[in-house]
Amino acid sequence: MLKDFKMDELRILCAIAETASVSRAAQRLNMPQSNVSRTLTSVERKVGLAIFLRTARELVRTEFGEQFIHASRAVLEQHEQLINLADRYKNTLQGVVTLGAPIGIHQFLGRYILPALRKTLPELQINLVTRNASEREQKYGAIFNSDCDLLISPFKPQNENLIARPFTRFRTGVFASPDYLAQHPIAEPEALVDHECITLRMLGGSDNIWTFKSKNGEPLNLTVKGGFVCDNTLPAVELAKLGMGIVYAPYYSLATELAAGQLVPCLKKERCIDLQAWLIFQRRDILPLRVQALLDGLSAHIKNLSHLLL
Template identity: 25%
Template structure:
């Protein structure tokens, strides 16, 4: 019977075409991953990879073995994760990806209560402005918006991703507030360049009656991170269009003010993303339910809705 370590090393190496990347995901050295794969090949009596100095390539037999192994391996990992702790208490590493701005504002504050209930879990939280690949990068959960729902991945909505126009009270002092989106071009604009596309995204605003209008911002300051955009607005450098979730606390404390309160842009939803496999690890299920329950308890979906004005 093959060990789980050998099978995990093979599957991650095949998915990433690299022993080094597989080692990073598994918390091993590249030499250990290579050794596990070599042992698997020796025990099976077949060659699974064609090795070169550039990358790993599966042999025909290796491709067949990967196809038949990967789903079963995930089920086995989930089954093991569910029974590794006494009294069904989940244990192990909980690897989660989330955007820095949203994660620090809304997810990190939940950690003390979560760990108090589940002390055997070890959070490994990655704060990054990108859509990760949950399967190939070994994440249990991702939190954000704009993810492609690859086969086997499901989403659970937490809050709307509504974009609103904001400024600091100091910046607006002595200035006439805009009355419709077309007025925004007259102010200093703080905009964000997308890390994924390299472009500055234009927003079309809508109101409660269904009318739509472009919201042009002068590109006075350009950043590539929502937190930087929020800070620039807070410092009184201009106005910006930001997701309510990223500035909710500042709005509620009065540090920022909303302009055009009847207008917003809809950027989709902020969701939890995780595997839909039948035997979901207990740690994943518990985390997803905990976060969703807290968002419901704190009415965060309603508070993040720019459509409410």
């Protein structure tokens, strides 16, 4: 069985064919003549056929040599096209970047960050894909699918080969409608176990673990239950607005409802915890330029918005 040919071998043989001379090919390639001659001999031995006939004045291609050189040029051209394709894909800002995130984070980005990024990176088409975390991801880590270039998640990735950069911290609290709290006041986090809580699938399904701070500042984990289980905060917020129970959600995601008085905090902010969001991506050395640009843009803008998140 024949061994594979190296691109350099094909380039040398094509140069010999174009110059009809080992010495002239060596001059063109700026290589020692002995290396060019050695390559020709090696390839002919590899295929077991003569590619050139040696005459007194020049090298003449054999019948096999004509076909071999023709095929070699085609291979070299395709190789060059592949290199150019990879270079364009790696080094251009133009194209699609897919950003996965929970729906609440997408809302925040859409309100405060993405319009500004669109102005500074007009070449980008930013494709937003909802990736609400699951209970399994809470246990084992975030799943980074191939359909995302970047992923924002409250959990680090399962795949240890991925990069997880701290993106931002955000305060998470408990909220209810004014009517609900008027009828069912809450003084301490521990009282939540006796309330109707709208639970989230990613926090355990029907039995959720909600985390707060105790009076001395230590983490306080409470198991709560309720009649509704949601896979994201949007329906949970709507149910809470209707007085159907208490929702556990980031403050930033309820800015509109809090300002309108549709929801109110059940506990003081100092009894609530901060959670970490992670920005997950592949190694920077294999990221296309457009993905790096969005990554850097998101990271730069979020630093100026901590007052809206904590």
